[in-house]
Amino acid sequence: MADEAPLYRSNPARSVAPDGQLLVQGKPVQWPQLIKSGQRIFIGSHAAVPHALIRNLLAHCKYLHDVEIVQVGAFGDNAWAETTYQNHFKVNSLFIGGEQVRRAVAEGRADYTPTFMSAVPSLFLDDILPLDAALIMVSPADQHGYHSLGVSVDVVSAALRAAKTVIAQVNPAMPVTFGQAFIHKGQIDAFYYANEPLLELPPPNFDPITERVGQYVALLVEDGATIQIGFGKVCEAALRYLSNHRDLGVHSELITDGIMDLMLKGVVNNRLKTFHQHKCVTSFAIGTQRLYDYVNHNPHIGFYPSEYVNSPANIARNDQMVSINSAIEVDLTGQVVSDSIGYQFYSGIGGQVDFSRGASMSTGGKPIIALPSTAKDGTISRIVPHITEGAGVVTSRAHVHYVVTEFGVASLRGKSIRERALELIRVAHPKFRAELLAEVRKHYYVPNYQKQTPVEVPELGDVGFKELNIGGEAFDLRPLNPSDERRLQEFFYSHTKETLQMRYNSVPTQMSREKSCTLVSVDQSKDLALCIVRQKGSAAQIQAVGRYYLSHDGSNCEVAFVTRETHQGKGMAKLLLDEMIRIAKLRGVQKMLAYVRAENQKMLAVFERAGFRRLPADEPGEVYLALELGNTLSEKQ
Helix, strand or coil: CCCCCCCCECCCCCCCCCCCCEEECCEECCHHHCCCCCCEEEECCECCCCHHHHHHHHHCCCCCCCEEEEECCECCCCHHHCHHHCCCEEEEECCCCCHHHHHHHHCCCCEECCCEHHHHHHHHHCCCCCCCEEEEEECCCCCCCEEECCCECCCHHHHHHHCCEEEEEECCCCCCCEECCEEEHHHCCEEEECCCCCCECCCCCCCHHHHHHHHHHHHHCCCCCEEEECCCHHHHHHHHCCCCCCCEEEECCEECHHHHHHHHCCCECCCCCCCCCCCEEECEECCCHHHHHHHCCCCCEEECCHHHHCCHHHHCCCCCEEEEECCCEEECCCCEECCEECCEECCCCECHHHHHHHHHHCCCCEEEEECCCEECCCCEECEECCCCCCCCCCECCCCCCEEEECCEEEECCCCCHHHHHHHHHHHCCHHHHHHHHHHHHHHCCCCCCCCCCCCCCHHHCCCCCEEEEECCEEEEEEECCHHHHHHHHHHHHCCCHHHHHHHHCCCCCCCCHHHHHHHHCCCCCCCEEEEEEEEECCEEEEEEEEEEEECCCCCEEEEEEEECHHHCCCCHHHHHHHHHHHHHHHCCCCEEEEEEECCCHHHHHHHHHCCCEEECCCCCCEEEEEEECCCCHHHHC
């Protein structure tokens, strides 16, 4: 969770009853009978903060001193963290969720305790943070005497089990949710009846950059996957672009309006889940009144405690588990900062590590970190050579498989430090790439011959690649880029002598790292180097490469391509050639040239079917071909 602070709103359509009385066994009591100076109390979390109950406490807190308030994200007015109450209360936040708490932490008036969300319950139950009281919000009791914890079961469930005294605001506006969301009235020591609307979080407005990040994230999610989302605009944007997916499941600490919309469209139906099949599993909900109405008495959504939902072992029981979280910055080794901006603590660890770890353990799982490439109106890069002084790593290098920005997807799993740096520079903002490469050379052993060149081919469309289906197999057609250095070496060494002879007119025996680096470090704004790749998760293998070299005056280009032997004759060369012809035309190139060995009849056929004409050749045994780009078969078709 690393996006900007949210804007909350109350629902003016619902009336707010005046504050009532604290009741124990139906009789009025005063706060000194329940809470004493020096104690530690927990307050309910997220959209289930018992604000009316807390307002009543604040109005009668003059007798209290040095009470520690333990909380996670508490939506709305966190007045207890203001200087007015600093002699009465001190906040210990396990996740910083509001500006008032953030300011108090920065000024030293409040504490921040970093912890995984899955580990928060054990802090209470193991008496590491023993609780004297828990202030929570519940729905009215049903005919069996059970109240529901509603939209926040999360760590509230553990707090009420650990606390010596449970004080509950009974709120008719609280939805009744299922799962492990119930508490019997006999477990509650004091009651406070107050009707107040839950705070709402309006759906975010998406800018083009956020939308593009969301598009790239959605491309990584396969039909039938189970998803988790973190908090913020980037994660919500990803949900928007999942609308055309099928049979998705949800196992997520948080659900929002975006999840609800996918359920209503039938995109999320949970039918292929391998853990809690047919049920959306969550621990808390944040959104609009529409969402709160949707979860009310909804048997298809189960609310469970954080130690259950956020357990990496439970998360991993979902095949194809995809975790989608955001960050403040990512360094070139893949370290993720998401709870602090330099020395300023901003949010918390939350569930990011829990779900990144769980997704990485899942069969076919994908842990994703998604963020815009820049901050502060594009003036600073969020892909950085080293983490900012004072900042802390939340998610380690080994936890993240993918980092996504508006410039594409960096695949980190199984990559060396050098390869990670090149992948991440590729998805950084272009104006920072040269600087990042210069910095990484100082520390991460990227060689001096490694160049920084434009890697985008805008003619391939918004996402920068094309999905292909060849013989029932899925492939991607995309540009070669600097991080393909090792893949191109492997591609070269897969060739037979015959293929090398046909392509290079000789039989080279070595493709050095330096040579491979030169071949993948292509200025794609001038020359063109495309490849067809079989991509399965983080595993990628080049199947075919096509490239053209532009002449000095830009009027013509020389084209060549080579295909892995196992895929020769399947049309890959034709697909590459057609794409290169299309791009060359768009760029105003007038003529394409090719030199092919006379005995390479299959290659000659590919060129001639595309409209190339044979011309006299200077070298015996070689065929010279040319294509006038203003008059091709492709254009006529």
